[in-house]
């Protein structure tokens with residue numbers, strides 16, 4: 001048979017296949033391969049979570065696995081004490097001291113990459129912890145980390161954890177305003193940042209943005225530490241260090257050989273805050289704790305990502321998001337493996353960059369986002385074909401639904417049909433994975449994340465909270481607490497209840513059975529109990545797997561001079577999944593022209609960052625509104641997607657729909 005024919009036949013077979021068994025070679029060596037785990041965990045809940053706690057080293061043993069006396073303020077492993085940095089570093093020194101903890105691949109490509117063995121990581125984390133302590137950072141002080149993908153970011157996270165100081169990492173792509181808002185919201189007086197980083201080979205000015213953000217912070221800022229990433233290359237930016245700014249390398253040199261005893265923290269003490277988008281303009285400070293979070297990150301890394309200490313594990317996310325926290329830093333290091341970090345983009349210097357890295361480092365796992373996979377697919381299989389990817393044993397995806405075509409492309413062209421794929425559903429709030437297949441146990445169904453993990457009680461319910469029948473769509477809920485769950489929103493217990501619990505819980509009840517967690521995702525259930533997550537049901541857009549609140553973007557737009565009103569919706573996008581579409585009404589006396597469009601785009605980039613940049617800005621004389629004055633977003637979504645417009649009879653101003661369609665066409 002000619003090659004072409006063989007390929008066509010293979011494609012046809014794959015296109016039809018909707019279930020894939022895990023490869024035998026994988027099952028034989030998998031960390032979890034006994035299907036009994038599902039029943040065992042159900043029968044033994046919540047004690048089953050001792051399995052996760054057993055992956056950690058405790059300074060003081062816990063007394064109770066779950067304290068559910070005050071729902072939804074659950075507490076896990078109460079009475080226990082431990083330190084996260086000791087769990088991620090110190091306890092591995094004896095067996096893994098000379099092995100790589102972090103393999104960092106930086107840009108530009110010709111520059112040396114860096115390897116940190118566990119010994120080296122231990123040394124630098126101690127030195128930086130000593131420096132932070134001397135600057136005045138103590139237990140419970142929140143330290144903001146506004147850093148690109150440089151090794152000093154996980155080092156700073158671990159140094160904070162060593163001191164018992166929670167960190168709040170702000171994604172480096174976020175704007176100066178976003179930094180200031182987050183520092184103020186967390187009452188954070190310390191900032192660790194960097195002078196810059198490289199994108200597609202060019203240096204980017206980061207300190208300028210950080211300084212601008214600092215100027216906007218209303219609270220006190222005590223000290224700022226700046227990592228020198230660019231060396232000589234930052235001459236053009238011309239920022240010196242201000243008086244309260246310290247050079248990271250100088251601090252490390254001043255504390256050479258220092259040793260800081262890891263501070264024993266209560267299981268429920270805060271490990272970090274992570275700000276994420278919600279339905280109002282104000283980001284939510286999701287609080288994660290020491291023991292429950294680390295146990296969850298470690299247990300899911302072991303059972304889902306199949307991580308073993310001798311692996312080289314590669315997650316291509318940014319540590320500025322929760323995926324990087326749980327699955328570049330905390331989970332993998334808790335297991336003592338080698339975790340990789342890549343500073344750059346997958347298309348520089350060429351579109352085979354990721355495959356070059358996988359080959360060079362002989363990565364065992366690759367965990368990435370559907371957006372990236374769709375881009376790889378668009379670029380073509382000639383790029384992965386240039387490289388030997390046979391070191392890969394498992395593939396993963398996270399952040400958004402993956403369409404079956406992209407799944408199969410990943411399975412064939414990257415995994416060579418030999419690697420299971422885990423499509424992992426979870427959120428910033430869940431701390432780690434919740435719904436996905438155990439790769440050594442379960443059949444994979446492209447497009448469906450899978451059943452809930454053992455011990456996780458995820459159910460798809462209808463509007464009344466009743467479980468839907470197979471084949472039906474409804475809302476995803478989690479009916480029982482889990483160790484990795486957020487404990488509250490920083491300084492805002494009320495919003496915590498409103499946002500996540502009020503929908504399906506009896507909020508007056510003290511019985512945990514009456515409390516149901518609502519992640520605000522729609523989902524579908526099949527006959528085998530597999531869950532397909534359909535996407536957000538609130539006003540949150542998922543751009544390239546990153547959450548953006550429509551309200552945040554709208555408030556940036558209406559802040560632009562000459563804008564009277566704005567509505568933002570998510571429209572389909574071939575690569576990003578969703579993209580931002582803005583509909584804007586201008587004030588009398590202003591013109592909705594290209595100049596105004598540019599000003600709006602700049603305003604959004606300044607308030608949030610380039611990630612929120614609108615794909616399209618449409619000027620319209622009115623927005624479609626119901627008689628009660630509510631904007632009909634669904635119609636705007638239909639228009640953005642070029643779909644047939646649904647029912648307009650409930651509109652106060654149905655004639656506006658044609659006008660908007662016209663404006664889009666222009």
Ligand code: PRX
Pocket residue numbers: 276322323397398399400401402423424425426427428429449519520521533534535536542545546547
């Ligand atoms: O809508 C779901 C989608 O991403 C949201 C969580 O976003 P974030 O907190 O930024 O965390 C992203 C990384 C975990 C969810 O509410 N989502 C995440 N994973 C999947 C997904 N949608 C479908 N399938 C997934 N595997």
